[in-house]
Amino acid sequence: MKRQNVRTLSLIVCTFTYLLVGAAVFDALESEYEMREKEQLEAEEKRLQGKYNISDEDYRQLETIIMEAEPHRAGVQWKFAGSFYFAITVITTIGYGHAAPGTDAGKAFCMFYAVLGIPLTLVMFQSLGERMNTFVKYLLKRIKKCCGMSVTDVSMENMVTVGFFSCIGTLCVGAAAFSHYEDWSFFQSYYYCFITLTTIGFGDFVALQKNRALQRKPLYVAFSFMYILVGLTVIGAFLNLVVLRFLTMNSEDERRDAEERASLAGRRNSMIIHIQYEASLPVKWEIGGIGGGRMGGLGCGFTKQNSFSSQLNPNQYFQSVSYRIEEISPSTLKNSFFPSPVSSVSPGLHSFMDHRRLMKRRKSV
Amino acid sequence: MKRQNVRTLSLIVCTFTYLLVGAAVFDALESEYEMREKEQLEAEEKRLQGKYNISDEDYRQLETIIMEAEPHRAGVQWKFAGSFYFAITVITTIGYGHAAPGTDAGKAFCMFYAVLGIPLTLVMFQSLGERMNTFVKYLLKRIKKCCGMSVTDVSMENMVTVGFFSCIGTLCVGAAAFSHYEDWSFFQSYYYCFITLTTIGFGDFVALQKNRALQRKPLYVAFSFMYILVGLTVIGAFLNLVVLRFLTMNSEDERRDAEERASLAGRRNSMIIHIQYEASLPVKWEIGGIGGGRMGGLGCGFTKQNSFSSQLNPNQYFQSVSYRIEEISPSTLKNSFFPSPVSSVSPGLHSFMDHRRLMKRRKSV
Numbered sequence: 001m002k003r004q005n006v007r008t009l010s011l012i013v014c015t016f017t018y019l020l021v022g023a024a025v026f027d028a029l030e031s032e033y034e035m036r037e038k039e040q041l042e043a044e045e046k047r048l049q050g051k052y053n054i055s056d057e058d059y060r061q062l063e064t065i066i067m068e069a070e071p072h073r074a075g076v077q078w079k080f081a082g083s084f085y086f087a088i089t090v091i092t093t094i095g096y097g098h099a100a101p102g103t104d105a106g107k108a109f110c111m112f113y114a115v116l117g118i119p120l121t122l123v124m125f126q127s128l129g130e131r132m133n134t135f136v137k138y139l140l141k142r143i144k145k146c147c148g149m150s151v152t153d154v155s156m157e158n159m160v161t162v163g164f165f166s167c168i169g170t171l172c173v174g175a176a177a178f179s180h181y182e183d184w185s186f187f188q189s190y191y192y193c194f195i196t197l198t199t200i201g202f203g204d205f206v207a208l209q210k211n212r213a214l215q216r217k218p219l220y221v222a223f224s225f226m227y228i229l230v231g232l233t234v235i236g237a238f239l240n241l242v243v244l245r246f247l248t249m250n251s252e253d254e255r256r257d258a259e260e261r262a263s264l265a266g267r268r269n270s271m272i273i274h275i276q277y278e279a280s281l282p283v284k285w286e287i288g289g290i291g292g293g294r295m296g297g298l299g300c301g302f303t304k305q306n307s308f309s310s311q312l313n314p315n316q317y318f319q320s321v322s323y324r325i326e327e328i329s330p331s332t333l334k335n336s337f338f339p340s341p342v343s344s345v346s347p348g349l350h351s352f353m354d355h356r357r358l359m360k361r362r363k364s365v
Numbered sequence: 366m367k368r369q370n371v372r373t374l375s376l377i378v379c380t381f382t383y384l385l386v387g388a389a390v391f392d393a394l395e396s397e398y399e400m401r402e403k404e405q406l407e408a409e410e411k412r413l414q415g416k417y418n419i420s421d422e423d424y425r426q427l428e429t430i431i432m433e434a435e436p437h438r439a440g441v442q443w444k445f446a447g448s449f450y451f452a453i454t455v456i457t458t459i460g461y462g463h464a465a466p467g468t469d470a471g472k473a474f475c476m477f478y479a480v481l482g483i484p485l486t487l488v489m490f491q492s493l494g495e496r497m498n499t500f501v502k503y504l505l506k507r508i509k510k511c512c513g514m515s516v517t518d519v520s521m522e523n524m525v526t527v528g529f530f531s532c533i534g535t536l537c538v539g540a541a542a543f544s545h546y547e548d549w550s551f552f553q554s555y556y557y558c559f560i561t562l563t564t565i566g567f568g569d570f571v572a573l574q575k576n577r578a579l580q581r582k583p584l585y586v587a588f589s590f591m592y593i594l595v596g597l598t599v600i601g602a603f604l605n606l607v608v609l610r611f612l613t614m615n616s617e618d619e620r621r622d623a624e625e626r627a628s629l630a631g632r633r634n635s636m637i638i639h640i641q642y643e644a645s646l647p648v649k650w651e652i653g654g655i656g657g658g659r660m661g662g663l664g665c666g667f668t669k670q671n672s673f674s675s676q677l678n679p680n681q682y683f684q685s686v687s688y689r690i691e692e693i694s695p696s697t698l699k700n701s702f703f704p705s706p707v708s709s710v711s712p713g714l715h716s717f718m719d720h721r722r723l724m725k726r727r728k729s730v
Contacts (some may be wrong), residue, residue: 007492011485015486022449026443029471030442033468034443044426052419061409061413066407066410068406072403073428078396083388083389087383088384093566095460096462101395101569103398106395107552110391111556114565117387123376123614123726127615129367131370132488134369134615151380166416187472189471191476199564202460202461202568204462243488246488247491249488278618293442321518
């Protein structure tokens with residue numbers, strides 16, 4: 001089976017297995033607590049409902065209005081600051097849900113907003129993350145030089161280590177800040193930062209929802225927004241370093257297969273000569289083959305790029321192939337009617353390579 | 366300024382502007398509704414609190430327990446089916462929050478689970494999405510052939526069109542299904558599918574939370590899980606097609622710059638000859654340069670790969686360069702002590718290329 005298909009099937013199996021294992025562990029960790037909490041809450045609800053003799057119908061109504069009033073209790077969600085916060089949760093796909101569009105127009109706009117905003121944000125974070133990685137690589141190189149190390153090259157291991165500790169550091173800084181401002185424990189805060197920066201965004205912990213912070217604490221609001229954006233960049237940089245290469249594996253294999261198929265299909269026993277050179281002016285190039293005393297042109301042209309290729313015709317047998325490159329100076333370009341001063345081609349046997357014997361050997365394989 | 370930096374800064378400015386515009390629009394669409402709803406809810410709460418003469422303290426207690434009881438009202442969340450659903454929302458980063466770990470152990474495991482699961486899932490969806498794109502490309506080609514079209518190549522526009530309509534189709538199928546099972550309007554269902562498949566996952570609409578579906582409707586549960594995973598693949602395939610290439614722009618520019626710097630730094634006026642050939646056996650290769658009557662070896666070796674390269678030494682002037690390839694048959698490999706039967710090298714002037722004149726011309730530029 002093709003490598004890409006094997007890889008894809010393996011990944012599917014791995015992911016499905018991972019889900020099964022996760023489900024089993026979460027079941028084991030949370031089921032009992034859920035049952036206990038459910039019993040406690042039901043008992044407390046019965047007590048209060050009984051204390052005030054609230055009818056079932058009114059109690060269900062109370063449930064509905066208390067649920068719907070939750071975002072309002074947390075603050076004004078849709079003034080500019082709250083809307084900006086919401087917009088961040090949309091395009092970063094965090095999606096806490098602490099506030100969600102109530103109107104149909106809001107829902108519809110939200111969808112269009114996401115369609116453009118999510119790819120834009122993805123590309124922005126990867127771009128900024130790559131810049132961050134490049135800068136870190138430069139810093140590490142300077143540090144290695146200053147420390148007088150013999151090898152100043154920055155390895156992948158160095159980068160991954162720095163990236164990993166940057167992520168941990170970012171989470172710790174956020175955990176410290178939010179535990180102070182939101183009155184959460186350090187662990188709850190760390191969990192909030194993690195769930196936010198991985199863009200999972202459960203919404204069980206949401207910053208800026210206490211004490212009308214969105215309206216009353218502009219500096220804390222600005223800090224929260226910056227933290228989310230910078231934190232996502234740090235995570236994005238780490239993903240850019242470690243994961244991005246794996247996202248293109250299948251495409252690269254597919255491209256390689258296509259090239260192989262193309263060369264097998266019509267160009268058996270062919271050879272491609274690819275010449276790469278360093279020149280500051282455009283050049284005129286020529287590749288010629290010599291076989292049996294004759295000089296055959298294989299390709300020629302004019303190129304501004306730093307390389308040119310030519311494919312050998314499988315029906316022609318050459319004993320050697322040579323190339324010629326001539327820089328075109330500006331004066332030559334202007335006077336293009338006059339032939340360029342180049343060496344004349346001189347034919348001659350050159351039995352450096354026995355292409356025909358090579359052909360015979362292949363047929364016997 | 367470097368291209369990568371300009372690109373990154375532009376993206377940052379674009380994203381920030383996009384957030385400002387989004388915030389303004391959401392404010393305009395939702396603020397008034399929010400105020401109206403808040404007033405209505407407050408009035409209704411006052412009415413009920415007054416009707417039963419519930420003390421403020423008891424009312425706040427009621428608020429707390431009703432909020433905490435919400436997931437329990439929606440069903441049993443942490444048995445195997447519910448845990449599997451939760452695990453999906455973690456590794457896909459949808460993160461509805463309809464259920465969230467109550468225990469500290471659950472929160473801690475959730476974080477470790479996400480650290481491994483999210484990259485695994487990203488790579489899996491991209492891999493599967495690429496396979497899907499390849500298959501669609503193959504189908505389109507066959508369809509074009511069957512329809513007797515002159516051009517059977519599948520263009521990027523074809524692929525993007527098919528991808529786009531696949532996404533819309535997937536959303537519509539889900540919208541129809543969930544509006545039936547969850548008793549939502551088609552629009553609310555479509556909005557739910559969109560928010561889910563973009564992994565935003567607000568949690569304002571969550572499937573499998575009515576009528577104890579997680580325990581009582583295994584087929585519907587299976588459908589929901591499959592819908593999320595297949596839907597994410599379709600979206601992932603579309604992103605793979607359209608967005609993935611932009612995620613590597615900076616890295617590719619950086620690599621190109623590094624190559625340019627390297628060639629400027631120490632290899633001025635150098636040339637690299639790269640030969641690509643088609644052979645089924647490993648080969649022994651040799652590149653030689655001829656200049657001033659002498660044959661100079663430029664490189665030789667043994668390779669199983671389909672190409673080899675050699676860099677010309679800038680201090681040596683050659684008038685021509687030739688290469689030799691010899692397939693190594695299994696019998697030759699076994700008898701590696703005996704020299705391989707190849708053509709002998711015969712020296713000879715070959716003034717096909719005047720390299721020295723080329724060098725002179727460069728110096729004058």
